Amino acid sequence: MTTVSVSDRSAHDLKADAVVLGTVDDSGSAALAAGHGLPREAAAHVAAQLAALQATGKADEVLTLAAVPSVTAPRVVLTGLGSATSRTTSFDAEVLRRAAGAAVRSLKKAAKVVVALPASGVESVAAVAEGAALGAYSYAGIRGPQAGSTKGAKASPAKAAAVTAITVVTPDAKLKAVKAAAARAAVLADAKAYARDLVNTPPNKLFPQSFADSVKARNSAAKAKVTIKVLDEAALAKGGFGGIVGVGQGSVNPPRIVTLTWSPPRASHSVALVGKGITFDSGGLCIKPPASMLTMKSDMAGAAAVAATVFAAAELGLPVKVTGYLCLAENMPGGNAQRPGDVVSMRDGTTVEILDTDAEGRMVLGDGLVLAGESNPDAIVDIATLTGAQMVALGGRVAAIMANDDTFRDRVLAAADSAGEAAWPMPLPEDLRSQLESAVADLSHKGERWGGMLTAGLFLREFVDPATPWAHVDIAGPSFNEGSPYGYTPKGATGYGVATLLSLVEGYVG
The missing domain is CATH 3.40.220.10 (Leucine Aminopeptidase, subunit E, domain 1)
Structure with a gap:
């Protein structure tokens, strides 16, 4: 540090x-x-x-x-x-x-x-x-032996x-x-560095269980401890988390939901943060073109931002209860992979028809949002590299913010502005909700191509109690910098979202 x-x-x-x-x-x-x-x-x-x-x-x-x-x-x-x-x-x-x-x-x-x-x-x-x-x-x-060294390969040498x-x-x-x-x-900066390291880690090194292990290791080394709970594939199946189980069932690396809780004495408010953690997204059976997979190790940037924020809140001793939900899965086209046309039951019992296995992030988040709501927090924010439509609309440096409450959306936007992370408010048009209707289930999990960022937000809204302020932050663009470095932003993982979420939590102090 x-x-x-x-x-x-x-x-x-x-x-x-x-x-x-x-x-x-x-x-x-x-x-x-x-x-x-x-x-x-x-x-x-x-x-x-x-x-x-x-x-x-x-x-x-x-x-x-x-x-x-x-x-x-x-x-x-x-x-x-x-x-x-x-x-x-x-x-x-x-x-x-x-x-x-x-x-x-x-x-x-x-x-x-x-x-x-x-x-x-x-x-x-x-x-x-x-x-x-x-x-x-x-x-x-991940580097091999240094020149002239007779020792074996070593991972992540000390930064020179x-x-x-x-x-x-x-x-x-x-x-x-x-x-x-x-x-x-x-x-x-230390929290953002942790998020960046997670996102930059090669996907054969970072998968759901190793992500969970990284969180435990960081907590062990921290002065201020958070409470960590890990739901494995058996617990997820037993708990009715059909969304994340379905996404992860094609991979040899089974899914996990990791819950991190910072609960200081006499906390006056409670904030829940839900992060999409697809450690690698091949697209599943609806497989992506090879070029589109090159940055898919970054599809867990939302979960990385959430984990880093909870640790930062603990390190700063903020008098706010902060609970992070890391929805971790690997989306692969294995023999047991989810198929287009499958119907799964989410944590709250809602049935969802799968139309495109490459739209998997909203499924893991749906389960995570339901779980977050069960603790009745004052507010919920999910953050995710969710849609390519976000990049079409806002480019590679600006995130999109949607919400079920305009006042809360503005509060999240203000937190982003004060943190120096570019974001823009987007609507959730009610006339697009009909695109999520299904003939065989309670919901279809995807709407039409046009307005895809917005229908994804509408889908997520279905899994939040309308009485709970909720915002969805789509960071598909700003989470990973494929171009040249600029300012304090390196090439590769940016750590976007950590500063915004921390600023938001700090706004509940007092």
Whole structure:
């Protein structure tokens, strides 16, 4: 876990492997942003280098200078904040978050990093700290023996020279709230890193039982413990969880529902989080084209976000009961695989006709939503890489939020906005509900192609008590970045949803 601290000392005096400073696009050319605190000689040197390099100061521009005069650290990293003047002292939180993340992400062999961007006040310091800590992430992967080694292959070697300590420079360093914001940033980044690691793990290494084992292992190492309960395939069948049993029956790796509960004394509210956890989605008998399977190890990103959020809530000691339901299955075309035309009975007894085995996520979530509702929480949120239609509508970086209650939908949207995770509200049109009617069961599990994101939401709504505020977050696009890294977002798993869910839970404090 990368530590995050704050300091009101001048950045150029602090011992570190690198110092991060901001630049701005001031009328078409780059200039040092406010808050750098450099002595005159150092500032003049940096300004000359910016001119020589024809720097722009635009977002995501990162430049590295060596041996800047009067700066203790051997490297100065310059990160773009976008259009502003050198006197601008106030920046949008996401601009700061992204700039800090881009700078730290660019660093190699730098254990200690000082970040001196324009940051005064809790919100700005929190954004810089979060971005820097999130930018420090890297996935170790599954590696063989090191060159020249005679030892056997080893999985996930230690990350070489990873950033281990971040110091954010701010004049408000002595404020209790600012110190708390830095500590929270470290917890959030660690939680997102856990979610990213889960999603990045190859599917032959992460399947329902190994996912459950990972959750248990993390809990064993945590200071604040959560209560974990695992329902195996026998318990799921006995409990009437026909949706998830049907999805998982074609795989040699049977399904699981893992429940994680953080229940502090005197909790005044209770929030349930339900995550789709398809550890690999081949499409089942309605098999996907090969190219469409390349990122299907990420089809459990919702469950990863839920698990990480519960652990973060516990680590922060939030006085809110948070229960996470991880609906884990592997969707494979085995000899016992579910068929189009099958009818299954869900946890609440609702019968569902299967039309397309590649629309499996809503089936595991349906069972999870019923289970979550049985504890009568104040609110339920499910999060899932659910539909390709979400990406058609909103692209690869913006999630969709649907709900049975407009006020609660807006509350989830506000949590996403404050967390810096892009989201957009979407409707649940009643006229589309007729598409879910079946001649042989209570429901068909899929509607027409057009409006597929919305009919998926309507299907999930069937498994929630109308009196319980519920929201559905479709993260098919923003959960996995197939393109180049940007800001604090790496290539591969993004950890999307952890910050939103944690912010939502924090909103119930008090």
